[in-house]
Amino acid sequence: MSDVLTFIISRFNYWIYIVLMMIGLYAMIAKRNYVKKFIGMSIFQTAIILFYVSTGVKSGATIPILEHGHDIGHAAAAINPDHYANPLPHVLMLTAIVVGVATLGVALAVVQKVHDQYETIEEPEILFKLGQE
């Protein structure tokens, strides 16, 4: 039993990202309201962002900024990477956040256009009105 608990707890960041991802996927598939669907899409993307960010973390490490780095010069070999969180996944996720925001923005703009056309944002009602055309 304790093995299972250790297995879960030692990888809790992965469990959380998978749960969040499934919540997003559920919303995208099961919700009928398009705004809810797209918020689900945003949760889905955020889950992946959290996954990346959590991979850069090290226990007991600090933010990857060198104090007075320019004074050290080429003595960079003295820096122990274990003392600093891995900045690369975090930097990548800055781009992914921008992508996510842009996607959500485009999606909601399209929802607005659909609402202007069909006066509803519920999927079944849109499909019904499309069937009538």
Place this chain on the structure above:
Amino acid sequence: MSENLPFLVIAAPLFGALVASLVGWARPRYCYAIAMVSLAAGLTAAIALLVKVSGTVSGYEYRLGGWPPPIGIQHWVDPLSALILVVITAVAFLAVMSARANLQLELPGKERFVYPLMLLMVTGLSGMTLTGDAFNLYVLLEITSLSSYALVAIGRGRAAASCLNYIIMGTIGASFYLLGVGYLYLKTGSLNMIDLRQIMIAGDMHGSQTVITGFILITVGFWIKMGLYPLHGWLPNAYSFAPHAASNLMAPLMTKVSVYVSLRMMLSVFTPDFLAVHALWAQTALLVATIAIIAGSLIAYSQTDVKKLLCYLVVAEVGYMAGGMWLMNRAGITGTIYHIAADAFMTCCLFLGASGLIASTGSRHIRSFRGATRRMPWTFAAFLVGGLSMIGVPPTCGFFSKWFLIQGAIEGGAWHFVAALIFSSLINALIFFRIIELAYFKDVEHEDDVSHPPQVQRNEAPWGIRIPLFITSVVIVLLGVFSPRVINWIERFVDSVGVT
């Protein structure tokens, strides 16, 4: 100048998009000229790149900003990416050339939005072809996707409603890819594609669960993006309800570039040895592709809307390539790569022809082909070249890609895939001969009165659509006539990655 060519190919449409959107505020009618000039510059740079690569053994790298990989982003130009790049820029040039005539009829006054979006899309597509960095590819994929969402949604009628599902599916696909890259990064600590391959080989990581999961996520992500059959739901609606100007650009290029990237991942990052270990995957993928080809062809046959019909043909063609790349032998991979190029021009020709037909008749029902040989002989003849190529009639390029794919499938013992390819050719023949029958034997009016052929008014498609359509149909034949040279070129790449 010449060492910066890999950057110029991407910078030309990007800069064009910026200028077009700024100039478009004041003078929307200049947008077309700006788009054409920047795409012509991109096409010239791509051809120059092809010439330059032909002088090297296996291509060369370009470092963005001079940063050495794996820290900096690297562009990798080899025979494959140079070839695909020329195809992309050429098809984009032709598709955008037709946009003016289509936009005047469909979306007057929206030029200043459409042209910058199209140019951004071409930027993303060329970037995806060249980039040697897995995360950079994700960003370019999203640039492409976001501009295509906007291009679909800008249309009238059902366009916006069909765009909603496209956004959801597209985002899931891209997110799967991002997640797969994350798994690879966890294991290897690198994002550079060549570096990834070397680390995975050096560390003997091909058996690792993390790498396998990453590979599956990336593959499935691109299956969604390329619209492989059970995951194709977004494709027909999005492409058929999009404005014609947009679908002429998107339908030939989006799926092909996804296929290319998937192939690049399989051959250049994961290596054929890795795939050979897991024989079950190839069997599964070939089965899915077989189903995709059969289902796509059958659904296409049942359509009466011209653009819907063409969209389902695209779904079937994606099955060709998704199956062909998993044959994992020399003929199969060569056929797949040749088909990427051939299918881009074929699809472009058919969509241009369809938009010409719709522009002159105003209807998108297949019945509007009636009497087309008399009303629009030139437009119809050019459209038919694309159709014959889809069937696989020599000397069009469609024949040669099918030849190699079937050869590869026989060598690999994938008989169900051979059967599906032949079945799809037969269905394509049925579809296009039905159209020929409508066009040649049935007149607009006086269907029964054969003795007095009615005076039919000439009603050709506008010149703006006809010129790119003619060029595309000539390219289809030329690509077929010069296929030995193209095949030689592709085999140079196939041999360099060690496919036997």
